[in-house]
Amino acid sequence: MDSRVILKKGEGRLLKKGGLWIYDNEIDREELNGENGSIVDVLDFDGYFLGNGFINVNSKIRIRMLTRRSRIGEDISLDELIEKRVKDAWEYRKTVCDTSSCRIIFGEADFLPGIVIDKFADILVVESLALGIDRLKEKILNEVKKIIKNDDIYIRGIYEWSDSKVRLEEGLQRYKGFIGDEFDTKVLISENDVKYYVDVCDGQKTGFFLDQKYNRKAVAGICKDKEVLDCFTHTGSFALNAAKGGAAHVTAVDISQTGIDQARENAELNGLGNKIDFVVSDVFDYLPKVLNEGKKYDVIILDPPAFTKSRDSVKNASKGYKEINLRAMKILKDGGYLATCSCSHFMTQELFLQAVASAAKDAHKRIRQVEYRTQGPDHPVLWNSDTSFYLKFLILQVCDER
Numbered sequence: 157m158d159s160r161v162i163l164k165k166g167e168g169r170l171l172k173k174g175g176l177w178i179y180d181n182e183i184d185r186e187e188l189n190g191e192n193g194s195i196v197d198v199l200d201f202d203g204y205f206l207g208n209g210f211i212n213v214n215s216k217i218r219i220r221m222l223t224r225r226s227r228i229g230e231d232i233s234l235d236e237l238i239e240k241r242v243k244d245a246w247e248y249r250k251t252v253c254d255t256s257s258c259r260i261i262f263g264e265a266d267f268l269p270g271i272v273i274d275k276f277a278d279i280l281v282v283e284s285l286a287l288g289i290d291r292l293k294e295k296i297l298n299e300v301k302k303i304i305k306n307d308d309i310y311i312r313g314i315y316e317w318s319d320s321k322v323r324l325e326e327g328l329q330r331y332k333g334f335i336g337d338e339f340d341t342k343v344l345i346s347e348n349d350v351k352y353y354v355d356v357c358d359g360q361k362t363g364f365f366l367d368q369k370y371n372r373k374a375v376a377g378i379c380k381d382k383e384v385l386d387c388f389t390h391t392g393s394f395a396l397n398a399a400k401g402g403a404a405h406v407t408a409v410d411i412s413q414t415g416i417d418q419a420r421e422n423a424e425l426n427g428l429g430n431k432i433d434f435v436v437s438d439v440f441d442y443l444p445k446v447l448n449e450g451k452k453y454d455v456i457i458l459d460p461p462a463f464t465k466s467r468d469s470v471k472n473a474s475k476g477y478k479e480i481n482l483r484a485m486k487i488l489k490d491g492g493y494l495a496t497c498s499c500s501h502f503m504t505q506e507l508f509l510q511a512v513a514s515a516a517k518d519a520h521k522r523i524r525q526v527e528y529r530t531q532g533p534d535h536p537v538l539w540n541s542d543t544s545f546y547l548k549f550l551i552l553q554v555c556d557e558r
Contacts, residue, residue: 159188160197161211161219168200171221174540176264178209178219186211192327193287195228210269210288214327220269220286238292241268242299250307252533257345257354259366260300265538273300274366276343280314281356282335287326290318297335313339315356332357348373350396351425353418367499367531368393368459371549374527375457375495376401378551382454385409385446385487387439387480392419392432394457394495399428403455406432409442443483455493456484462500470502474511477503481515485523490556493526501546508548516554526551 167182184201192213198206198221208228209221228234245266249255261273263285270286271293282297284290301311314335323330341357347369354364372394380402386395387409395408396419410416416434423429435442439460458480463473481496488494498508516523530537531547538544 158197159186159190159194159211160199161186162199162203163201163206165201168206170540171198171206174538176209176221176267176269176538176541177217178221180216180218183218186213188213193291195222195234195288197227210286212287212326215287215325217286220264220288222267222269234292235295238268238296238299239303241266242296242303246300246303248536249534254347254369255534257347257364257366258369258532258534260304260534261296262535262544264541265536265544268296271296273297275304275311276354276356276364277345278310278312279339279341279343279356280311282314282316282318283320284316284318284328285320285322285326287328290326290328294335313337315341317356347393348376348397348400350393350400350422352391352393352396352422353425355418365390365393367535367547368497368549369532369534371495371497371529371532372397374529374551375455378493378495378526379403379406379455382493383452384455384457385453385484386457386459387443387484388458388460389419389434390415390459392422392434394459395419395432396422396426396428398455398457399423399431400426403431407435407453408432409435409437409439411436411438439480443480443487446487447483452487452489453492454489455495456488458484458494458496460498463498463503467502470507473500473503474507477508477511478515478518481512482519485515485519485521485554488554492554494523494552494554495550496552497547497549499547501543503548505548509550512550512552520557522555522557524553524555526553 162184164184195208196211207221207224209219211219245261249258257276259274263272270289272283274281284293316335317332319330319332343354345352345354376397379398381404384398384403384406389395389408389410395406398406413436416436420434423432463476529549
């Protein structure tokens with residue numbers, strides 16, 4: 157007997173709208189004939205076949221779907237499915253973005269739930285988050301290498317960055333290390349005509365935040381001859397784009413000395429060291445200091461880390477977003493520009509816009525929207541998969557009330 161899971165009557169609503177997760181409380185019964193992490197048939201309460209997915213009896217996300225209505229082993233083999241998913245993901249990215257460095261696989265949004273693969277020049281970095289997909293990791297990586305080799309792109313090394321706590325909930329150990337031969341983990345990439353050294357071993361996440369690529373380019377377009385403040389600069393990506401875009405001067409601030417050291421190195425790499433001052437400071441301390449000194453800027457960029465990683469802390473996160481936006485608005489020149497964002501999917505679009513609007517009200521400012529953006533197209537948003545839509549990015553003009 158094939159393993160199968162039968163849903164309760166009325167459950168699976170998100171799945172039927174296009175989502176890929178089934179939670180433990182949606183299941184009526186499980187008839188399992190395989191090991192944990194194996195592929196099961198998913199049936200509605202009346203026996204209607206809904207698709208195949210990985211099961212993990214230790215996780216609240218009980219099933220992560222691989223197919224909808226197609227049965228693996230009958231309609232398509234597992235190898236054929238992986239080949240199709242990877243090929244579709246690569247062809248999509250060749251159409252919508254610069255692939256010199258990009259996210260090739262974005263988990264659920266590419267219908268390969270629980271795995272992320274980033275390409276930095278000729279290096280791949282993989283993050284595996286789920287038991288079922290972890291067992292197919294090598295097969296998927298080999299398929300990625302094969303597909304992109306057809307375009308004369310050769311991969312010289314792979315690094316795994318699977319150290320998320322989510323793995324513990326899946327019954328997996330956290331892991332970082334090489335897959336295959338070791339290599340120099342400091343990789344040179346180019347994005348928007350700006351060069352960066354990316355450390356895929358000791359950087360953050362998978363080494364570099366590829367999702368802001370086109371947002372950085374958009375900000376560069378408003379910085380010509382402007383005095384710019386880049387907050388939470390990390391390794392200097394927004395600051396470098398601002399300077400490359402012709403900013404008169406840029407001040408880049410981050411709490412991490414390591415990040416600032418890398419940002420300074422990237423500035424020198426691009427011949428922009430004389431246009432950027434780097435400051436090691438907590439932004440929440442730095443903005444009030446600037447306000448007290450009476451300093452004003454033409455453009456301020458706020459790219460903070462996620463203030464919330466759970467629904468329980470959303471209220472405090474909203475206060476944090478309001479606070480930094482309020483302080484930034486107070487030190488902008490009349491008619492200046494604010495680029496501000498949130499990278500947490502728990503901080504919904506509605507909540508983020510409310511926080512910014514509340515900041516403007518308390519700062520006695522009027523705001524005009526220049527652009528509303530999200531993550532780059534290599535991080536596609538799958539509708540009805542909340543986790544795939546996480547980055548909210550605003551460019552605003554901030555004016556004094558009159």
